[in-house]
Amino acid sequence: MQGMDADKAAVLQAGLARIRERFISSLDERIEEFCALSERLEDPATEESACLEIRAQAHKLHGICGSVGQPRMGALAAQLEQHIDTVVAGPRPLNTDFVDELLNALLDEMEQNVDGV
Amino acid sequence: MKILAVDDDELIREILSATLEAHGYKDVTLAESGEDALQKIQASPTPFDGFMFDIQMPGMDGTELCQHVRQMEHYKNSPVIMITAMNNKEYVDRAFMAGATDYVTKPFDTTELMTRIRLADRLQSEAQKAAAAQAAAPAAAAQVPKPAFKEPVTVKEVRGVVKSAALDNYVMLMLEQKQFAMGAFAIRVPELATVHAGSSTEEFTYVVTDVAEVISDTLVGAQAFLSYLGGGVFVCVGAKNKLPSADSMHDEFVMMLNDPDLVYCEDVATGFSAQIGEVAAPKLFEKRGDLRFLDRAVEKLNEAANSGGRASGGRSAFAA
Numbered sequence: 001m002q003g004m005d006a007d008k009a010a011v012l013q014a015g016l017a018r019i020r021e022r023f024i025s026s027l028d029e030r031i032e033e034f035c036a037l038s039e040r041l042e043d044p045a046t047e048e049s050a051c052l053e054i055r056a057q058a059h060k061l062h063g064i065c066g067s068v069g070q071p072r073m074g075a076l077a078a079q080l081e082q083h084i085d086t087v088v089a090g091p092r093p094l095n096t097d098f099v100d101e102l103l104n105a106l107l108d109e110m111e112q113n114v115d116g117v
Numbered sequence: 118m119k120i121l122a123v124d125d126d127e128l129i130r131e132i133l134s135a136t137l138e139a140h141g142y143k144d145v146t147l148a149e150s151g152e153d154a155l156q157k158i159q160a161s162p163t164p165f166d167g168f169m170f171d172i173q174m175p176g177m178d179g180t181e182l183c184q185h186v187r188q189m190e191h192y193k194n195s196p197v198i199m200i201t202a203m204n205n206k207e208y209v210d211r212a213f214m215a216g217a218t219d220y221v222t223k224p225f226d227t228t229e230l231m232t233r234i235r236l237a238d239r240l241q242s243e244a245q246k247a248a249a250a251q252a253a254a255p256a257a258a259a260q261v262p263k264p265a266f267k268e269p270v271t272v273k274e275v276r277g278v279v280k281s282a283a284l285d286n287y288v289m290l291m292l293e294q295k296q297f298a299m300g301a302f303a304i305r306v307p308e309l310a311t312v313h314a315g316s317s318t319e320e321f322t323y324v325v326t327d328v329a330e331v332i333s334d335t336l337v338g339a340q341a342f343l344s345y346l347g348g349g350v351f352v353c354v355g356a357k358n359k360l361p362s363a364d365s366m367h368d369e370f371v372m373m374l375n376d377p378d379l380v381y382c383e384d385v386a387t388g389f390s391a392q393i394g395e396v397a398a399p400k401l402f403e404k405r406g407d408l409r410f411l412d413r414a415v416e417k418l419n420e421a422a423n424s425g426g427r428a429s430g431g432r433s434a435f436a437a
Contacts, residue, residue: 004139012139019131026128059173060126063202066224067132074224078202 016067023068027114033057034107041096041103048094054103055084061106070113076106118238119144119163123154123182124171124200132225133169140231142238151177155185158192166245167196167237169221172208180211187216193273194244196237201290209290210340213279219286222293240282263321266313269347270322272329277342284344288354289406292399300357300396301411303418304332306374308387309349316384327380328389331373335366352414363393363421394418 040050065074170179341355394417
């Protein structure tokens with residue numbers, strides 16, 4: 001790595017590898033949270049707050065994924081986040097059909113990584 | 118360099134900490150929220166030299182935190198690097214308006230991240246040396262001659278006004294992300310030369326600030342940023358389709374400049390006029406991060422003013 005001696009680069013790589021492992025082990029919990037929010041999407045009384053919470057979780061995922069070797073998961077999370085921005089800026093009642101689809105695609109990707117471990 | 122890094126994601130905090138430490142920045146404090154960051158700033162026995170704030174956080178977000186930090190006397194000019202996944206231009210605009218000086222995008226590119234940190238480190242070191250020299254010889258500092266007219270002065274607390282370096286960083290981020298078609302235009306208020314010649318540095322800065330405020334008011338709705346380059350010249354940047362044309366803004370702008378409630382100089386009695394250049398935009402073949410269109414904005418101003426070489430060479434002609 002630029003501007004670093006080999007020892008420090010090795011220490012950094014080892015540190016980042018540990019962070020990647022911790023990210024993969026956090027996926028189960030993140031999947032559960034998304035599933036719970038997905039159920040709330042079905043209820044018109046809670047769909048908007050569920051959308052916003054899904055967006056917040058997707059935003060966090062989008063932020064971290066590229067740094068832990070999960071660009072596809074990051075791209076799916078970003079797509080979900082952007083779509084929710086569009087949906088909540090639009091008319092009521094919200095149309096969350098595509099939110100559901102994007103969320104399912106993201107969940108599939110997350111589950112594959114859990115299974116991969 | 119003592120750094121405070123704030124992000125609500127624990128893993129991001131750890132990545133930042135590991136990366137900074139591996140590059141020799143060992144004095145890094147981590148905070149998980151805006152509220153936590155403020156507590157850590159208050160509790161710190163020695164001040165921080167620079168900050169990294171995630172923009173989107175639950176509770177107090179990075180922009181609000183930046184506003185709080187800028188209100189602290191010690192941190193008025195400290196480097197504040199915003200961390201952004203860059204999915205919402207509004208967040209980034211608000212962050213620069215709140216006083217952010219630079220940004221890094223998630224996911225982190227280590228080389229880019231360290232370039233930003235080293236730049237902040239260098240600027241902070243230079244500022245500290247200058248402050249130390251001034252403290253060591255206050256009498257000498259008091260006798261420092263008035264900065265030349267072509268030098269920029271710092272305009273504070275005007276909506277949308279940022280330092281030239283922060284403006285460059287903002288433009289680079291927007292070009293990188295291809296958020297929208299950008300444009301820039303420049304404005305010169307020639308009579309600022311007379312004001313500069315006949316008043317103190319402090320008074321001149323007040324008048325430049327008044328003029329900046331008038332420009333900012335004129336650009337309301339355009340979501341534009343502006344910076345004072347020195348030499349009586351301001352450059353304004355924003356979405357190309359929202360920037361006003363020179364013709365459409367000239368008359369109202371001059372009228373506002375000559376309203377003593379808006380622009381007032383105690384030392385020099387003068388009326389104000391304005392030269393406004395046409396909008397310049399990045400060219401298709403120019404690479405991302407190429408800021409030459411800002412120079413072209415100044416060149417268009419010079420063409421408009423038909424100054425016969427009064428000022429030329431783009432923004433560098435006004436650089437400190």
